[in-house]
Amino acid sequence: MCTGIVENTKISGHGKGPQGWFPLEQASVSYDHPDHARSERAVIIDLLSNSARPESRVAVELTPQSARDLVHAILATLSRGEGDRREQETSEITDHSKNHLLKEMVSGPSD
Amino acid sequence: MLKYRTDMYEGMIAETVVVPGHNGTVINAYFARPLGPGPFPGVVLIHHAPGWDEWYRETTRKFAHHGYLAISPNIYYQFGHGAPEDIAAKVRASGGVPDDDVVGDITESLHRLKSLPQSNGKVGLFGTCSAGRQTFLVACRTKGVDAAVDCWGGRVVMSQQELTPKYPVAPIDYTKDLSCPLLGLFGEEDQFPTPQQVVQHEQELKKYGKTYEFHMYPKAGHGFFYYDRSGYRQEQAVDGWNKVFAFFAKYLETPD
Numbered sequence: 152m153c154t155g156i157v158e159n160t161k162i163s164g165h166g167k168g169p170q171g172w173f174p175l176e177q178a179s180v181s182y183d184h185p186d187h188a189r190s191e192r193a194v195i196i197d198l199l200s201n202s203a204r205p206e207s208r209v210a211v212e213l214t215p216q217s218a219r220d221l222v223h224a225i226l227a228t229l230s231r232g233e234g235d236r237r238e239q240e241t242s243e244i245t246d247h248s249k250n251h252l253l254k255e256m257v258s259g260p261s262d
Numbered sequence: 263m264l265k266y267r268t269d270m271y272e273g274m275i276a277e278t279v280v281v282p283g284h285n286g287t288v289i290n291a292y293f294a295r296p297l298g299p300g301p302f303p304g305v306v307l308i309h310h311a312p313g314w315d316e317w318y319r320e321t322t323r324k325f326a327h328h329g330y331l332a333i334s335p336n337i338y339y340q341f342g343h344g345a346p347e348d349i350a351a352k353v354r355a356s357g358g359v360p361d362d363d364v365v366g367d368i369t370e371s372l373h374r375l376k377s378l379p380q381s382n383g384k385v386g387l388f389g390t391c392s393a394g395r396q397t398f399l400v401a402c403r404t405k406g407v408d409a410a411v412d413c414w415g416g417r418v419v420m421s422q423q424e425l426t427p428k429y430p431v432a433p434i435d436y437t438k439d440l441s442c443p444l445l446g447l448f449g450e451e452d453q454f455p456t457p458q459q460v461v462q463h464e465q466e467l468k469k470y471g472k473t474y475e476f477h478m479y480p481k482a483g484h485g486f487f488y489y490d491r492s493g494y495r496q497e498q499a500v501d502g503w504n505k506v507f508a509f510f511a512k513y514l515e516t517p518d
Contacts, residue, residue, distance in 0.1 A: 153311055153417065155424060157355065177355065179354060186491075191484060191492075197354070199352075204344065205341075205344035205349055206345060
């Protein structure tokens with residue numbers, strides 16, 4: 152929380168933690184000082200269950216470039232898997248989300 | 263400053279205790295103190311964003327080793343219990359702990375230390391990372407703090423867009439209310455805070471005639487005391503710790 156940069160979004164899926172699989176309801180994406188990654192700053196992604204115990208969490212700390220690469224990979228995978236359907240969904244994304252997803256995450260922060 | 267010799271007796275007790283928190287809550291805290299009647303100065307340690315973790319327990323004991331009553335309250339108590347980094351993740355996702363809650367929790371621990379029979383009546387604050395910011399905030403908003411150490415606290419300077427109901431006022435705007443001497447340790451490669459923000463804060467301290475020491479370390483970024491993280495810088499950390507103990511000795515210790 153040194154930076155205060157955090158974006159939360161509701162998600163639907165499952166994640167695997169120390170106790171096995173559990174439902175995921177929230178993704179928290181922050182840009183801050185990592186716990187373990189060997190970089191000054193990292194994109195920290197916590198996939199969380201609001202109802203499970205605190206340890207039911209899928210956590211990653213990525214270098215900024217790795218985070219961008221991951222976003223590219225996710226979008227490319229969706230494009231190949233869903234084709235026209237993805238384009239339809241993309242057109243429904245709000246301007247706000249477009250700015251955040253496409254401008255900041257793919258092209259990188261302005262700094 | 264307490265100088266240990268090989269022929270000295272040394273002992274301490276360190277344990278988890280419960281202490282009053284903000285608005286009548288009861289919270290857990292890690293308390294380490296030298297054995298003996300004192301009188302001892304005290305330090306309240308505000309833990310950093312990664313949580314109420316091992317580093318903060320070690321640092322609490324470090325202050326006890328140097329002759330201080332040292333307490334580190336768990337300011338994440340309202341988020342439940344688990345591994346420190348898991349609780350820290352919940353706090354991160356929620357956007358952090360409100361400033362008013364932190365000020366309340368730390369003020370209670372400050373008063374608790376001063377009330378102990380071993381206390382010399384003087385208590386300082388120590389915080390790193392987000393807690394560096396909170397250290398400055400408490401030192402401005404609470405009376406009775408005798409010295410404060412802000413290690414690389416980010417977001418003391420905040421833009422209007424960064425203010426939220428949890429963080430309604432930028433700490434720098436409380437500078438005129440700072441009630442004790444302040445030591446600040448920073449790394450010139452840090453981006454949270456940037457060297458420019460540190461200069462801005464320093465100008466505000468000068469403007470109001472506050473007693474302070476700021477040190478900007480070259481070839482250091484954020485968290486250069488943390489031996490378990492990649493940002494550790496041995497030379498700067500050793501010098502920084504020497505400055506912390508010299509500062510607290512000057513303002514907290516009473517003459518023999």
